[in-house]
Amino acid sequence: MTTEKRTTRRTVALRYQAPDAPKVVAKGFDELAEEIVRVAKENGVLVHEDEKLVSFLARLDMGQEVPDVLYHVIAELIAFSYVLQGKFPEGWDIPPGHLHTQA
Numbered sequence: 391m392t393t394e395k396r397t398t399r400r401t402v403a404l405r406y407q408a409p410d411a412p413k414v415v416a417k418g419f420d421e422l423a424e425e426i427v428r429v430a431k432e433n434g435v436l437v438h439e440d441e442k443l444v445s446f447l448a449r450l451d452m453g454q455e456v457p458d459v460l461y462h463v464i465a466e467l468i469a470f471s472y473v474l475q476g477k478f479p480e481g482w483d484i485p486p487g488h489l490h491t492q493a
Contacts, residue, residue, distance in 0.1 A: 398419055398420060399419065399420055399423040399424065400417075400418075400419055400423055400444050400445065400448050401416075401417060401418055401419075401422075401423035401424075401426045401427055401444065402414060402416070402417040402444050402447040402448055402450070403415050403416035403417065403426055403430060403435075404447070404456065404464065406464075406468050410455070411455040411456055411461060412455065412456045412461075412464050412468065413453055413454065413455050413456070414447065414450045414451065414452055414453065414454050414456075415452070415453075416452075417447075417448055417450075417452070436471045436474065436475070438467055438471075443460075443463065446460065447460075
């Protein structure tokens with residue numbers, strides 16, 4: 391007798407609209423999770439995969455803000471995604487050649 395462990399894919403989508411905290415705007419399992427990721431990528435939304443982070447975020451309700459305990463982690467991910475997209479805060483003076491945004 392063999393036992394197969396079924397892997398469930400979980401996805402949580404957050405939306406950040408300053409000055410509010412990031413909020414849960416979509417979440418799902420299995421096929422719905424795949425669809426959320428597909429739609430996000432089609433619309434140029436960067437996708438970050440972190441099994442432990444999504445396991446915590448999946449417990450939040452739709453529309454719920456990210457709790458304080460995770461706010462710093464989420465803020466760093468949002469800031470990093472901005473840099474990857476070439477977006478920088480006003481006043482940042484980055485010398486040419488000092489930031490590589492392509493792998």
